[in-house]
Amino acid sequence: MNSEYLILFFLLGVILVGGAIVFSMFVAPSSKNSAKSEPYECGIPVKSDAWIQFNVGYYLFAIIYLIFDVETVFIFPWGVVMRDMGLTAFIEILVFFFILVLGLLYAWKKGALRWV
Amino acid sequence: MDFNIYDFTSFTTWVHNALTSSMSPGWAMFVELAIVGVVFIAFYAVIGLYLVYAERKVCALIQNRKGPNRVGPFGLLQTIADLFKLLMKELIYIKNADKFLFNLAPFIVIIASFMAIAALPFAKGLHAIDLNIGIFYLFAVSSLGVIGILLAGWSSNSKYSLIGAIRSGAQVVSYELSVGLALLSIVIFSGSMQLSTIVESQANGWWIIKGHIPAIISFLIFLVASTAETNRGPFDLAEAESELTAGFHTEYSGIKFAFFFLAEYMNMFIVAAIAATVFLGGWMPFHIPGLDGMNHVMDYIPPFVWFMGKTAFIIFIMMWFKWTFPRLRIDQLLKLEWKYLLPLNLMNIVLIAFIVLMGWYIK
Numbered sequence: 001m002n003s004e005y006l007i008l009f010f011l012l013g014v015i016l017v018g019g020a021i022v023f024s025m026f027v028a029p030s031s032k033n034s035a036k037s038e039p040y041e042c043g044i045p046v047k048s049d050a051w052i053q054f055n056v057g058y059y060l061f062a063i064i065y066l067i068f069d070v071e072t073v074f075i076f077p078w079g080v081v082m083r084d085m086g087l088t089a090f091i092e093i094l095v096f097f098f099i100l101v102l103g104l105l106y107a108w109k110k111g112a113l114r115w116v
Numbered sequence: 117m118d119f120n121i122y123d124f125t126s127f128t129t130w131v132h133n134a135l136t137s138s139m140s141p142g143w144a145m146f147v148e149l150a151i152v153g154v155v156f157i158a159f160y161a162v163i164g165l166y167l168v169y170a171e172r173k174v175c176a177l178i179q180n181r182k183g184p185n186r187v188g189p190f191g192l193l194q195t196i197a198d199l200f201k202l203l204m205k206e207l208i209y210i211k212n213a214d215k216f217l218f219n220l221a222p223f224i225v226i227i228a229s230f231m232a233i234a235a236l237p238f239a240k241g242l243h244a245i246d247l248n249i250g251i252f253y254l255f256a257v258s259s260l261g262v263i264g265i266l267l268a269g270w271s272s273n274s275k276y277s278l279i280g281a282i283r284s285g286a287q288v289v290s291y292e293l294s295v296g297l298a299l300l301s302i303v304i305f306s307g308s309m310q311l312s313t314i315v316e317s318q319a320n321g322w323w324i325i326k327g328h329i330p331a332i333i334s335f336l337i338f339l340v341a342s343t344a345e346t347n348r349g350p351f352d353l354a355e356a357e358s359e360l361t362a363g364f365h366t367e368y369s370g371i372k373f374a375f376f377f378l379a380e381y382m383n384m385f386i387v388a389a390i391a392a393t394v395f396l397g398g399w400m401p402f403h404i405p406g407l408d409g410m411n412h413v414m415d416y417i418p419p420f421v422w423f424m425g426k427t428a429f430i431i432f433i434m435m436w437f438k439w440t441f442p443r444l445r446i447d448q449l450l451k452l453e454w455k456y457l458l459p460l461n462l463m464n465i466v467l468i469a470f471i472v473l474m475g476w477y478i479k
Contacts, residue, residue, distance in 0.1 A: 008244075012160075036208060039211075065289045072255075101459075108455070115447030
């Protein structure tokens, strides 16, 4: 019975944004002008496109994030049963974290966490 | 019908029964969804607008100014006037922008925040969706907003936007880990991911009190990480106005800009509401075992007021952060997350697992 509410809230976002933009199209003024439609760059003429390659630092953080995010997904079900399972769950999480922290330390030593 | 501000379950079932008995099931469902939709859009708009007002007033208080005080009594209508002004401003399109993605981005940030408020428990029996994986769901949908930010920055074809969006992406995904692991600590304590169950488990004391030291560490980590995750100062590198003009929404104008602004404040409300629900007992009144007189007085305050009060308290702390601390640099920001918060968080989870194993917390 919850799934229709998920769709409802998705639609609410679409209705709110779409409605406001359509309304704004009717009431807002519009004047075309070639200087106005240029991206902002301190007021000087735009040199080149912004679709360029960017700093590899961001890329490395994204990769490390991916590993840890998957790990978080795995760890949540463990969190739910931890209280009932007791010692078994505790030992398992120690093993799990040992491997995980090893990975983090490796990335750390390799300098992946250093901003370049 | 009995309308009870302490328990909305009977009220919602009454509405449901009244609708199903008076019309066909299809129409009843439609009307019910329409009512919920209208209530939530109104709630969303009011909270968003008044958070902007609150931010300006808190900022003024901290900087020893008056803040908005001309439009309406105490400037209360200021943000509504601002909204209408923005509605009537031109929507500027950038020449070389990716038009489709440029228009899609505000939809994504708003939809992400709408789907997150759907799962919040506002009072007993007053929630749109009560999923059995509530925390997991919130964790998932609140991280969708970053896609909108990345799209906005990339599609504008402007250098400021691109730098702001990539910074924001790196920051949000990094701090999301700490937010998730801080929430995990309370999942371990309460043994459930359902938000209503977590709130019920705090009937005899909030988790921040029952869970003592590790819960307080988690709470502090959550505060820092969620401030960063919502791109708020001192972590507002994505829109560092002194270097990037406005970051990822530099090229947006009129009402589209307003939606990015609104989404930022709604995200702040959502993380504050999650913190209030998970650490501070949600709509549960403050109780001290033994002091029956005080507990009765506390019970007299409606749950909705408790929930909003706790949320407002955390929002105030986050605004206080913003107007007190200077902005960090991007390398300091990532260092704080990966070299301090994340290892601390992992250690804290092992500590919590140990405390739960030994039963050294208040049950």
